[in-house]
């Protein structure tokens with residue numbers, strides 16, 4: 001039988017999902033051809049925000065790689081735009097002149113960003129935020145420029161602004177409405193959101209209309225309607241999107257705001273369908289993936305002739321992807337004479353919750369500061385659940401926590417866990433009972449967590465809850481990079497089992513897809529190999545990131561910064577004199593105190609590095625490394641009247657013991673001699689607080705982008721116990737964390753109780769400390785090693801003459 005020819009125009013999230021759904025029903029019914037204007041295989045557009053915010057790499061957001069198309073016999077034409085559909089002869093024509101016939105055609109051309117039609121919008125440095133190209137423009141601009149303006153305080157604008165802040169830019173959001181995200185929030189939630197984002201460093205100009213882009217070739221600023229101006233060397237326009245109907249219009253396919261479709265996604269032209277943001281269903285073009293994926297499913301069933309319910313429209317829910325901010329909104333949350341709201345507002349903790357009822361039916365909700373109940377409320381809204389008077393009172397209380405059970409445990413089987421993909425708790429439980437044992441396997445099996453990733457935590461909890469004692473946190477599988485399908489744990493196990501000794505050997509033996517590996521796996525393998533074989537493994541310098549290769553942090557202008565070790569933040573006149581002499585001799589332009597209580601010499605020329613290290617004759621402070629950075633201390637009992645312990649003494653001892661230790665990511669410690677915690681022990685990877693008769697040990701704290709207070713691991717009595725617990729804890733982190741996973745993320749993933757159960761086991765603790773001792777026994781100061789080795793100096797610093 002001849003296969004029917006199915007053409008998809010638009011290689012994006014909705015169109016390719018429709019093809020995936022078709023393939024699930026029938027692998028052989030169609031000969032499939034896909035055209036995409038972008039030069040990439042289908043990628044997760046949603047995660048561009050996470051790429052900009054530094055949480056994900058561009059290389060990690062591919063949804064369907066080139067092999068997927070090949071393996072499914074799909075002909076893919078990337079970088080090729082369909083310019084016309086000849087509906088009479090049933091063929092499409094592309095910008096390269098290609099002509100292809102179809103039996104069935106899907107238009108999934110997505111949206112185009114709305115660009116304000118005001119003078120100067122074409123200037124260099126003005127960009128939308130829609131695709132990889134736009135993301136690259138922003139990433140590049142942040143390297144050279146400082147001031148960014150984002151026009152539009154909606155979901156996209158705020159996620160862009162957070163990303164640009166993370167990239168070190170000074171960011172102002174210009175917004176037309178009197179409060180942020182006015183399409184998703186009410187004024188109270190909008191204002192709370194603004195306050196939170198202001199705390200994070202974002203600036204806002206509300207009720208402000210942009211009238212002109214200033215500057216010559218490149219944008220230099222904005223002029224507003226009230227005559228005021230703002231300097232900006234990068235402007236991101238995020239003022240909404242419009243369905244991309246250009247092709248449909250040019251081909252006489254009926255359009256309104258979007259391409260008009262019925263409940264089976266059929267356009268008004270026979271054999272032509274439309275799905276995704278370009279489609280207008282019952283007057284609505286949707287702009288979030290959940291409804292688009294529902295459409296894709298119905299379309300696929302219809303195309304394959306299987307029974308399907310019609311697509312009848314969707315209720316929407318949204319969540320902002322900005323770390324440290326919990327915002328949720330769903331359904332119709334506006335208040336009018338027809339609807340009534342119940343609100344809870346805890347001003348002290350910044351938590352605001354509102355549900356909106358029509359009669360006794362729940363139709364909308366807004367949550368700020370605590371969105372854990374979002375899924376439950378969304379399910380109720382979708383069902384227009386009827387709630388009684390008693391339920392009204394408790395509806396905004398977290399049911400799970402009050403009853404002492406986890407939230408997932410309290411959810412019903414039909415409640416949705418993954419909003420983007422419409423996956424219920426029941427479906428995930430079935431997948432787990434069918435053999436899935438990790439979040440990644442559940443993703444592959446049910447699509448839950450495959451889009452925005454916001455439900456990953458809940459999926460993990462459900463996994464833990466369903467598997468009970470069979471759950472193994474360390475077994476959560478995620479491939480370490482796109483060069484392999486193996487997870488970190490599998491790679492580590494294989495290295496141990498096969499006795500692999502070099503990164504190339506690992507790649508070769510474990511069947512890496514790319515011979516050279518990539519910038520993600522090479523440093524990771526180098527770390528895992530050293531962690532497993534601390535004595536024999538010879539560090540592969542070329543596999544390291546530039547700062548670690550050079551043992552100094554590269555600066556914007558190509559010079560380096562040098563931070564000598566200063567144990568416990570304590571120094572003396574001799575060391576300060578030496579530093580001063582080095583600064584003079586090498587004309588180092590800036591000397592700066594760091595937050596970790598040390599001295600940073602900034603602006604050292606590359607060729608001066610070994611000479612500066614030699615003259616300083618101080619150990620490396622590893623300010624560049626994935627290793628122990630600093631141990632910050634307060635003055636403690638020797639000088640402070642509140643001190644109950646010797647914080648400086650313990651800090652120095654810890655730093656001397658663990659200096660140079662290679663860890664999956666940087667590790668910072670702090671020691672305070674009383675609960676006032678002047679050294680900020682609560683926000684360090686490991687923090688120690690002196691109490692009467694001992695020490696409290698806090699772990700998993702972080703004061704960076706993802707602020708997290710430390711969890712109390714143990715209270716101990718002696719310094720010896722502090723040293724032992726620290727060694728065992730750090731070694732367990734070294735052995736089980738993913739490379740580049742901070743302790744804060746690791747502890748969230750594996751759980752504090754799990755780590756405590758390992759350290760409580762005397763035998764395991766002993767083994768961990770023994771492996772730590774072995775690792776520490778081979779440490780050599782890298783600066784000294786380089787200075788003493790003419791060969792390494794030559795390799796790293798060609799043309800340097802040591803004198």
Ligand SMILES: Cc1cc2nc3c(=O)[nH]c(=O)nc-3n(C[C@H](O)[C@H](O)[C@H](O)COP(=O)(O)OP(=O)(O)OC[C@H]3O[C@@H](n4cnc5c(N)ncnc54)[C@H](O)[C@@H]3O)c2cc1C
Nearest residue numbers: 010012013014036037045046081082109110276277288289
């Ligand atoms: C930064 C960002 C963050 C987002 N975050 C979220 C989120 O958290 N949650 C959420 O639900 N949604 C989010 N969205 C929206 C979500 O990404 C979109 O709803 C989704 O990608 C739409 O899918 P689509 O297939 O309709 O369109 P697209 O993904 O845009 O795909 C359309 C594709 O068709 C191509 N194309 C267009 N015309 C032609 C032609 N004539 N010939 C060939 N190819 C053509 C385009 O180049 C494009 O690649 C976000 C969007 C962005 C930009």
Ligand SMILES: NC(=O)c1ccc[n+]([C@@H]2O[C@H](COP(=O)([O-])OP(=O)(O)OC[C@H]3O[C@@H](n4cnc5c(N)ncnc54)[C@H](O)[C@@H]3O)[C@@H](O)[C@H]2O)c1
Nearest residue numbers: 152153154155156157174175176238239240287319320321
């Ligand atoms: N987390 C998420 O779910 C997420 C994240 C990013 C993007 N998206 C989706 O991507 C699409 C685009 O997002 P968006 O935020 O651009 O669209 P949007 O329409 O939701 O918001 C645009 C915002 O820009 C403001 N605005 C309009 N004109 C303006 C002007 N001249 N000056 C200043 N402000 C102006 C509007 O008041 C509005 O709040 C939407 O469909 C959105 O749902 C979703």
Ligand code: SF4
Nearest residue numbers: 634640643674677678
């Ligand atoms: S933490 Fe306590 S002991 Fe240390 S300096 Fe502060 S007040 Fe003094």
Ligand code: FES
Nearest residue numbers: 418420451452453
């Ligand atoms: S909620 Fe977005 S991927 Fe699950």
